[in-house]
Structures are given as structure tokens and as C-alpha cells.
Amino acid sequence: MQVSLEQITKENYEAVCDLDVTEDQLDYVASNMWSLVEAMFNEGYETRAICVHQRPVGFLMWVKESREKVSIWRFMVDQQHQQQGIGRIALQLALEQIKQSPGLQQIEICYNPKNPVARDFYASFGFVEVGMDEEGEDMLAVIQL
Template sequence: MSTLYPSVLLVALGSAEEQAQCRTLRVRDEQSDFIATNAESLEQAADSPWCEPLGVRAVHTGEMVGFLMHALDPDENSRWIYRLMIDHRYQGRGYGRAALRALLEHLQKMPGGPGVALGVAPENTGARRLYACEGFVETGELIDGELIMRRLLA
């Protein structure tokens, strides 16, 4: 039996209205130590030509349910997922998995090497489980206290 996940659309955050909408999204209180705020992430993206911030919209409602950001690491020619967050009101409904899958599909079309990496807080077991189920493998590396996970895009 296959599990159905909601359809999501990744959207560029080009307008001030979309960015303001993104800034209102929040994770649950107990998750706030695991990820930077969306406002901080948007500031980081504005300062880096390598970062692409994207909103995650539910296809059936058009409502913004999450935020993600990725970047090309020119030194290692691979993509990094810097942020993946789903607003607390939409967690547990499959939006995180759907957003991750949509992002991986998006990254396959972009220049850069065949790999993608991310960092995750060791105590964020839910995220680690999600990433592992989607083919990411813990490498044993630690960067700024985060476990590094990698997978091939193909």
C-alpha cells in the first residue's frame, strides 16, 4: 500500500508580500533550537548569491505551508539544503516529505555535482528519520554541531 502525500509547489519568494508571509511561519516551540528563523534565512539569502530561498505552497489551497533554502557549494560542486521547515499548523501531514521530494527533483535540473548534503541537529530525530527514509546517509561528519547527511540526486 502506498502512502499519498499532499502536492506542493515550490515558489520563488520574489515579492515583499511573499517574504512577509514566509516570515510568519513558525515551527513548534520545542523545535525552535533546531533551525534558524525564516527571517534570518531570508537575510542570509540576500547576502549570498549561492542561496535560493523558496516557499512551499499546498497545491490544493495555495496556502504557504513551509520554507526551504538550498545553495550551491562552489568549492565541492554540490548542493546543500540549508533549511527545510514546515509551519507547526501543517506538520505531521506529509508536507515535509513532499517538500523534500519536490526540492530534490528541482535540484536534479540545476548545475552542480550529483550530490546533495544537509546538516541536522543530532537530537532532531524526526528530521533524521525523514532524511534517512529519503536516501540520505549520515557521514559521521559534524559541522557546527550538526550531523552531515548526504545522498546522490540521480
């Protein structure tokens, strides 16, 4: 399976916006359309389509909070493409791209602590839980570089 991260363009943005998670995952993921709008109007936001053989099957967005810190804000794989290892490959590719940032010391991700899969999945990449975020809603986990 050929998984890649591609820039979002006028040719693929509609396909990215049409991606969806399962009904029970809706509370854990922001809409891709909203995320693309957010990225368009804010500096330092990076978006990528997760593609299999050039076809969008997922979405990633990360934000350069500072020279030292990048936060992964969005990460989803379409319900038709879950449980195939695509998310694992995509996150590894994203981490490799993010780590190219000069001076980077920390990568963080937040997730709903009620999400049963998130903790173990992110921990397998080296993310360590450090407590709840400022709003007290999501678990914050970091990789120290």
C-alpha cells in the same frame, strides 16, 4: 493536497516570515526572516516557499556550494501544517529541482543529532549519515549522485 515550491516575492515574504515551528523545535530551525536576509546578500542561495494551494506553509533554502555540491540549509513546515505529509512532498520537489543542476554529484543536509525525527526522515530520501559537521554540532548526511 496541492503542494508546490514557489519563489519568494514581495507578495509572499511576510507570510513566509510569519511561519513558525513548535516550541520544542525552535532549537533545530533558523528564523525564516534571517534566512531570507542571508539569501539576499549571498550568491548561490535559493529560497522557496512551501505552499499548499498557493498559500505559504513552509520554507526551504539551499546553497550551491560548488558545481558538484548543493547543501540544503533550511527546511521547515509551520506548526499548524505538520504531520500532514507536506514536508515529505516538499523535500521531494526540492530534490527534483536541485538535481537539475548540471554536474551535480552530491546533495547534503545537516541536522541536530538530538532531533528524533530527522534521521529516519532524511534516510527515507536516500541521505546517508557521514558524521558530524566541521563545527561538531550537526550530523551531516549526503546523497551521492
